[in-house]
Amino acid sequence: MATDPAQSERADDTYDEFESRVERISNVGNAAGILRWDQEVVMPEEGTPARAQQLSTLSSISHELLTADETGKLLEELEDADLTDKQVAVVREVRRRYDRETSVPQELVEEISETTANAHPTWKEAKENDDFETFAPTLEKLVELKREYAEHVDPDADPYAVLFSEYEPYLDLETAERVLERLRDELVALIEEIDASESDLETDAFSGEFDDDDQETLARDVLDSLGYDWDRGRLDTAPHPFSSGTQFDARVTTRFEEDDLLGSITSTIHEFGHANYTLGLPDDGYGTPLGESRDLSVHESQSRLWENHVGRSRPFWEQFLPIARERFPELEDVTPEEAYEAANQVYDDNLIRVEADELTYHLHIVIRFEIERELISGDLEVADVPEVWNDKYEEYLGVRPETDAEGCLQDIHWSHGSFGYFPTYSLGSVLAAQLYAAAEDDLGDLTDDIRAGEFDALNGWLRENVHQHGCRYTTPELIEQATGEPFTADYFLEYVEEKYGKLYGL
Amino acid sequence: MATDPAQSERADDTYDEFESRVERISNVGNAAGILRWDQEVVMPEEGTPARAQQLSTLSSISHELLTADETGKLLEELEDADLTDKQVAVVREVRRRYDRETSVPQELVEEISETTANAHPTWKEAKENDDFETFAPTLEKLVELKREYAEHVDPDADPYAVLFSEYEPYLDLETAERVLERLRDELVALIEEIDASESDLETDAFSGEFDDDDQETLARDVLDSLGYDWDRGRLDTAPHPFSSGTQFDARVTTRFEEDDLLGSITSTIHEFGHANYTLGLPDDGYGTPLGESRDLSVHESQSRLWENHVGRSRPFWEQFLPIARERFPELEDVTPEEAYEAANQVYDDNLIRVEADELTYHLHIVIRFEIERELISGDLEVADVPEVWNDKYEEYLGVRPETDAEGCLQDIHWSHGSFGYFPTYSLGSVLAAQLYAAAEDDLGDLTDDIRAGEFDALNGWLRENVHQHGCRYTTPELIEQATGEPFTADYFLEYVEEKYGKLYGL
Incomplete structure (x- = not known):
């Protein structure tokens, strides 16, 4: 030195x-x-x-x-x-x-880029025609190219671990795998209990037709209520909602469907969580990793924390329902409890990931994770994907897709060559629970704050313990500093067991 | 070879x-x-x-x-x-x-860039306080830097010619000067005649208050009616309207003021002309000068052609007034002739360039041009600019600014270091008339087309003779090929003499 x-x-x-x-x-x-x-x-x-x-x-x-x-x-x-x-x-x-x-040689990067460009229309057509065979050769090619890619990055490592580290460089694959296995085992059991309970939640609270323009006004109300900084952001619509930008300009997109008011509210809150993280990065770090967000799991922890721990909580609906009623008088007779139940119903017969609830969601992820690992390691042939997919749905969720379009062809990610991406969705939810618990540990129970529409304390905690650090710390360091312990699924499982236990009277 | x-x-x-x-x-x-x-x-x-x-x-x-x-x-x-x-x-x-x-040495480029960045707030403050002296040192500095810049580009040339060629590289300064002198001499005389005629045009046709949203709908109607390609464009608002983009995506902006419906219509048509030029550039030239527009005079010829020769014509208002009445029933009693007169009133007591009509506009430009030339050559001191400015307004327009804010501080351009830019505004109008005359020479009188809202023939002619060539030809070559003769002010002067002669009964 x-x-x-x-x-x-x-x-x-x-x-x-x-x-x-x-x-x-x-x-x-x-x-x-x-x-x-x-x-x-x-x-x-x-x-x-x-x-x-x-x-x-x-x-x-x-x-x-x-x-x-x-x-x-x-x-x-x-x-x-x-x-x-x-x-x-x-x-x-x-x-x-x-x-x-x-x-990685530039020719390989270009070959992957070209193959994925062509893969997208092929996948789309295959999905439309429910014809996996049309997509199979492309999927095979992509698996092969991605294996080759991983080999270049680190010939001694498990190729799937290399691909995973593209999206989440600092949490090792063993940790991810351990967490996902635990989720699978405990959530399958919990969902079975829920199913057996035959409890009937109020799920019609948001049925009806809701005007797009009024939904947009309400989405702005949601963002206002959460404290979104309009001087550094904006709201627009996009077919696939996302948020993007920098600490000076972090924008939210959402979408509106006439028959899905609840979906637009939760999706807006989710994207707020992403944008709010970006807005919390330090101004003076702009242009270097000190002013950039950590990787996908941490980003997803921010969207999930706001979407689930805030937006799907009972006090949130106590506070927000009166605001929603101003835009939609037809919600007059809905009680906060009914809204809360509607936002948390568990759909164990749903086949589609993006429509899943807070519990079954992770089984959709686990299934993709298990299949991806075996595809990349060579233990599973592309031709066998549809059957393995359907078997796993039957095993974990008790429901078997009747078509590949609503089975293994449903998601776009593989046509992008994105193997190793899905796990970060679950890891983000798990981390959200750990961070939320740590925040309540420091700040006390947040129920009253949420009921009062008062998010400054929570947001201040996230700014101080997560956002302001940018990439200064690795993900494990960041988690340990913010929560006092290593990454763990304990808090997530406690949270869902308590919440859904009460909801379904288990 | x-x-x-x-x-x-x-x-x-x-x-x-x-x-x-x-x-x-x-x-x-x-x-x-x-x-x-x-x-x-x-x-x-x-x-x-x-x-x-x-x-x-x-x-x-x-x-x-x-x-x-x-x-x-x-x-x-x-x-x-x-x-x-x-x-x-x-x-x-x-x-x-x-x-x-x-x-040009990179340090000089950076010094100019830094000086102009700071010049903008200084100019703004000076204008707000009507205090030329605050801005004078900055203006002196910019004149000096721009002289230095020109010296690097071509030490043997007239520095103002070098600066002018930044915006209009292929029309030489002598040509520009000759044209501007002719405009000055002939327009001063014409405006005096108009003033002496004491004719009273109908100018209240568009007085009233017009809702912004309805103005926007009407702006879309205008663009529809002119044939704007919405698959490759969009309309938005901006404080200072502009248009920008490529042949695949050429966007228009406009602005709405409650008491100025006519201004928003003519500004939208003007920006359409720019975007329509860009959209006519060949797709397969994208990425090289073959798919890029010629310089500022040619671009301005396209906006002026649509704004003045189409949008300020009698047949346009015969066609468009019924459309405007659908959005604004209060225009029920306005006749096309009244709308036409309102769109063409000559304001000889107006001090502000951006509010000027088709005739006095060029005197505003000539005054700036004459002052710029002398500033750059060193024949005029910065300290004397306000007096010379006011004298020239008195001489050419018969009106003397009472403050520098509405005199030599009105425009932003000098604070950008843009010397040599203003002339292209007038040259564009002059070229618009020459091109329009050539189009009518080839296609016959376009009055009936405009009255029918039928712009395909005119636009096809512009595509074929101007747009599709990108930068393949130099500006003089392009003009000669499109019109059969060199750049000339003849057509512009004929056009205004005939149009305003009839309007004011001269």
Whole structure:
């Protein structure tokens, strides 16, 4: 470690040069983010050919800046230099991205990109025609390319672990697997109990037809009530809701369906959670990993915390129902308890992940996870996917898809070549419960706050313990500091057992 | 010139490499265009710090790609190679941009950029306080920097000619000057005649208060009626209306003021003209100058042609007034003739350029042009600008500004360091008349078409003779091919003399 002033000064210069480079890459990425938002939300339909070229140019510029020899040289110099803790964190994050991007040949990246571009229409057609065989050769090709990709990144590692680490670099696959197995075992049992209880929840609270414009006004009310910062955000609609942006400008999208008011409310709260995380990143970290969010599990923990622990809670509906009634007088006769029950009904006969409740959701994820692992390891042939898929649905959920369209073809992710992505959805929910418990541990029971529409304490806690750190800490470090213990499914399982035990009188 | 096949093949490879480079620069520029549209139209107000960094990164990447040694090497090779006519045009355009950007030291570019960034708030404050002296030192600095800039680009040329060529590279300053002097002399005389005629045009046709939402619906009707391609465009509002984009996605913005329905209609038609030019550029030229519009005068000719020759014509109001009445029943009693008169009243006592009519507008431009020339040549001191400004208004328009806020501080352009930009506004109007006359020469009188809301023939003529060529021809070549003669003010002066002669019974 350098200690004399001259050497420190050199390290400072090197770090400044490195930081400029990192900021440049970050700005190119954020520009691409705006272009993608624009494409999903406002771009005229025939704008695609030009937009595809613009995005491809930005992506290759970003790749070239990151993988340039100069970046490698700076990383090496800085890894030997005397840096502050924050600087060390930036170097660590950039090193990880640099190693990954330099280890995979550009031709393979391009082949994957081309194959997935063509895979999307093939998958869409196969789903429409309920014809898995049309998609099978593409899926085989993608599995093969992704295995090859993993081999380049780390020839000694389990290829699925390599793919998983693309989305969640700091939680190891064993931990993820242990958590998912526990969810599977305990949730299957809980859902069976619920099914056996034959309790009848009030589920018609939100049936009816709800005007789109009024739903939009209500979505703005939801965001107002949660404390969304409109000076740094906006709300629009998109066919597949998402949120994107930076700490200066984090936008929410949602969608409205006439017969699904509840779905639009919960989806808006979910996307608020993502945007709210982004808005909590420190302004002065903009352009480096210190001002960027942690990976997918942590991001999903923020959306799930707000969607489930706040938005599907009884006190939330006590507070929010009067607001909803102002927009929709037809909710006059609905009680908060009925709204709460409607928001938490468990559908054990549902086949579709994106329509799942808080419990069965994780079984949808576990099934995909188990199938993905075996596909990538070679223990499962692509041709056998539909049968294995259906068997698992029967085993875990007691319901068997009648078609592949509502079975293994339902999700778009595999056509993107995204293997290892699904688990982060469950890990995020699990982490949400752990963080929420820690927040209540520090702040006391939050029920009264939520009932009063008072979210400053909760949000302040999340800002202080999660958001403001950006990527300064690795995910396990962040979790340990925020909650005082390692990542665990205990809190999630406690939460669902208590909540659903009461709801269904178990 | 190379003629043997092996040499041709090498030229092809070199050209392909060159073209990829040019496309990359173009894609970065178009991405920046989307970011600027976003900033003006949808960005939340606190998004500025991040957006400024994103735009600055894209601009320096684009500068580096253009001025790289590799670009210079490719240009030299291609200038000796056997190329197609289209390829020669692309090389010519890129060479021009390359020479300019490599001739100016990057530090000077950055100093200008920094000075203009600070000049904007200074100008704004000076205008608000009607205090020219606050702005004077900044203006002096900018004049000095811009002189220095011109010296780098071409030490042997008139510095103002160099600055003018930034906006209009192919029309020389002598031509521009001749045209502007003719406009001044003939329009001053015409406006005096109008003033002396004491004719009273119907100018109250559009007085009243008009709801913003209904104005927006009507703006969409206007665009529908002109044939705007909504699959490749959209309409939004912006404080300073503009249009931007590419042939795949050319967007229009406009603004609505409750007491100025006519202003929103003419501004929408003006921006349609710009977007319609962009949409007429060839799809297969996207990414190179073959798919990019010519410079500011040609662009302005397209907006002015639609705004003035179509939108301020009698048959347009015969066709459009019934449509406007559907949105605004209060226009029931207005006749097409009254609407036509209202759209064409000459305001000789108006001090503000952006509120000017089709005639006095050019005197506002001439005054700026004359002052700019003398500022840059050093014949006029910054301190004397307000007096010279006011004298010229008195001389040409017979009205003297009482404050600098409504005098020489009214426009933002000088605070941007934009000297040489204003003339293109007038040159565009002049060219619009020349093109419109040539179109009628080919297609016959367009009155019946306009009265029927039938714009395909006119638009087809513009597509064929102007839009589809992108930057394949220089501006003088384009004008000569489209109209059969060199750039001339004859048609503009004939047009205004006939139109205003009849309107005011001269």
